[in-house]
Amino acid sequence: QVTLRESGPALVRPTQTLTLTCTFSGFSLTTSGMCVSWIRQPPGKALEWLALIAWDDDKYYTTSLKTRLTISQDTSKNQVVLTMTNVDPVDTATYYCARAREYSYGHGVDYWGQGTLVTVSS
Amino acid sequence: SYELTQPSSVSVSPGQTARIICSGDVLAKKYVRWFQQKPGQAPVLVIYKDSERPSGIPERFSGSSSGTTVTLTISGAQVEDEADYYCYSATDNNLLFGGGTKLTVL
Numbered sequence: 134q135v136t137l138r139e140s141g142p143a144l145v146r147p148t149q150t151l152t153l154t155c156t157f158s159g160f161s162l163t164t165s166g167m168c169v170s171w172i173r174q175p176p177g178k179a180l181e182w183l184a185l186i187a188w189d190d191d192k193y194y195t196t197s198l199k200t201r202l203t204i205s206q207d208t209s210k211n212q213v214v215l216t217m218t219n220v221d222p223v224d225t226a227t228y229y230c231a232r233a234r235e236y237s238y239g240h241g242v243d244y245w246g247q248g249t250l251v252t253v254s255s
Numbered sequence: 256s257y258e259l260t261q262p263s264s265v266s267v268s269p270g271q272t273a274r275i276i277c278s279g280d281v282l283a284k285k286y287v288r289w290f291q292q293k294p295g296q297a298p299v300l301v302i303y304k305d306s307e308r309p310s311g312i313p314e315r316f317s318g319s320s321s322g323t324t325v326t327l328t329i330s331g332a333q334v335e336d337e338a339d340y341y342c343y344s345a346t347d348n349n350l351l352f353g354g355g356t357k358l359t360v361l
C-alpha cells in the first residue's frame with residue numbers, strides 16, 4: 134500500500150525559508166523509475182507542480198520558482214525534502230507530495246499525500 | 256511554454272453524461288491523466304494514458320483523445336461525482352496541470 138505524508142510548519146514569516154518533508158511507504162526511491170514530486174494549491178485555486186526528484190537523483194523544477202526551490206532525498210528514511218527560500222504571502226497554499234513514475238512518454242503522478250496547509254504571514 | 260486549458264465549470268443533472276475537455280498543443284504527443292478532487296481532499300487518479308481506468312474507479316469514468324484535445328466522460332453522472340477535475344500531462348522535464356473544471360451534478 135502506497136502512502137505519503139507531508140509535514141512542516143503551518144505558519145511561516147515572509148522572507149523566511151520553508152522546509153517541508155514527505156515521508157512515504159509502499160515503494161522505494163531506489164527502484165528504477167520511481168519519483169516523488171511536490172505540488173501546491175493556493176486556497177480556491179488550481180494545482181501547480183513545483184519539483185520532482187527521481188530514483189537516480191535527477192531533479193526537475195518549475196521554471197518560475199527554480200531559483201527558490203531545492204528538492205532532496207534521504208533514501209534511508211524514505212523521505213523527500215523540499216525547501217523554498219524567501220517565502221511571500223502568495224506562497225500560501227496546501228502543499229502536496231505525490232509519487233510519480235517514469236515512463237517512456239513522461240512522468241505519471243499517481244498517489245498523493247493528504248497535503249499540509251502552509252500560511253505565509255507576518 | 257506548454258499550457259493545458261479546461262472550462263472553469265460544467266453542470267449536469269444526475270444520470271446525464273458529463274464531458275470535460277482539456278486542450279493543449281502538448282496533447283498531440285503526450286498522454287493525459289485526469290484527477291478528481293473533492294473539497295478538503297487530495298486529488299485521486301481516475302484516468303491515465305488518455306483512456307485507462309485505475310482499479311477501483313467506476314466504469315462510468317472514461318477518457319478519449321483526438322489531436323490536441325482530450326475528453327473526460329462521466330456516463331450517468333452521480334451526485335457523488337461532483338468535484339473539481341484536473342487534467343495533467345508531462346513534457347520532458349516539466350509537469351503540467353490544467354486550470355481545473357468544477358463539475359456540478361444537481
